[in-house]
Amino acid sequence: MDTVERPNWAPGDIDLGRPSIARVYDYWLGGAHNFAIDRAVGDKVLADVPILKNVILNHRAFLRRAVRFMLSQGIRQFLDLGSGIPTVGNVHEIAQATDPGARVVYVDIDAVAVAHSRAILTGNELVNVLQTDVRDAKQVLKSPEVQGLLDFDQPIGVLMVALLHFVPDSDDPHGIVADYRDAIPSGSYLAVSHAGYEEGEWDPAWDDAKTTYNRGVSEMTYRKKQDVGALFDGFELVEPGVARLPLWQPESPDDLDENSARFLGFGAVGRKP
Template sequence: MDSVERPTWAPGDIDLGRPSIARVYDYWLGGAHNFAVDRAVGDRVLADVPVLKSVILNHRAFLRRAVRHLLSQGIRQFLDLGSGIPTVGNVHEIAQAVDPTAKVVYVDIDPVAVAHSRAILTGNELVGVLQTDVRDARGVIKSPEVRNLLDFDRPIGVLMVALLHFVPDSDDPHGIVAAYRDALPSGSHLAVSHAGYEDGEWDPAWDDAKSVYNRGVSEITYRRKQEVQALFTGFELVEPGVERLPLWRPESPDDLDEHSARFLGFGAMGRKP
């Protein structure tokens, strides 16, 4: 793709001829920050796992509901970990529609996602972007991007949406969450969406879907409901606790369908006392 065809939101050092998983996600979410090469990859994966788009849209819907609930609790600053490209229905759009002074820091390790994010967010001084590994909680919390924008004397909403199932047990997801928890002020909240299942309900088809996803997108780890709940050690769970993703505070019938009660994933939110 030559410079004439390069849109203003696509940084010059990004190779638009190579697919990016961040832009593939943008495509699946119905965003506009993707190219033909990204759509081709996205379509190939969806051909093998058609349900994947519904899964991704449900995680995004959870993000929307979680941010709105946090806003209702008076929270006006957000830390979005593993954010990808802030595409359609992103955190700062939702938050600043309610309060134009709301602040957001997006964090992602993917240089493509970060480069696009910075280009898209140019001019919004209340939104920051940090490129780093979210597993390094101390590095994230101590970074100038976070410290210059977020006030750690006031509650913060931390979002780990569709993130921790990409963190294997060997990287200690519980320890990662605990490190963020310990750095947050009282009254802060953590929202998590995570691929998983209840004991005794395993479907062999889920293994097939996981294999396709691992090959085409990224390695994923399913966790049982009890394991997801354990991530909230030190937090007070917000009602309804750890719940199937579509069933966590649905806002309308559009959030639900006949598969909601068997959705392969959970959502939950906790408050730090």
């Protein structure tokens, strides 16, 4: 990798010879912010878990639809938690296409993702990037990056897309959501996408894929539909409530396929009254 020319979006303190899960996700999403080492890792994981790319693309499509829905409800500022690299279909591009004045704060704990994000977003004064643990809502909300850009007297769209299934029960995902809920004003929205399945639906044949993902990417906690719904305590769910991810307000036939009704994950959006 020493012979690879460093692009302007790759900060000088990032080792291009080491794979980054953030850049691997960028590769899976069809982005351009990745290197051969990341693509090699991504291809290896997909060889073991071929369905994974479709899963990731569905979470990204849900993000797009959720942001567009919030924009239609007048939301013009967003807090994207566990954002990774703002790659293909990112929040600020979707939001600013509707309103160039829309503001976004990206939050991630991954130093590589944050460094790349800051380099990519240089010059966009309506977007901030914060490196911290999203589980610490107080730390996130009092940060200069958030306080300097978001107006807590106006509704905010909080995004937890493909995030909470990486938070084990021992870290109290309900409490984390509640901390953000209590801090945002009336009229704000929360969007959550989450890996999961209905009672009795799990196929033992999926165990190997789950083990491979947990070992090669990150440990994941699957939750049932009612558990995802419980995360929205204090919010009013918008139609269609907690739904299979592709079935949450699909915009076109491209959002659906023959497996949509059995997709291993749910999405929902709620409004704080």
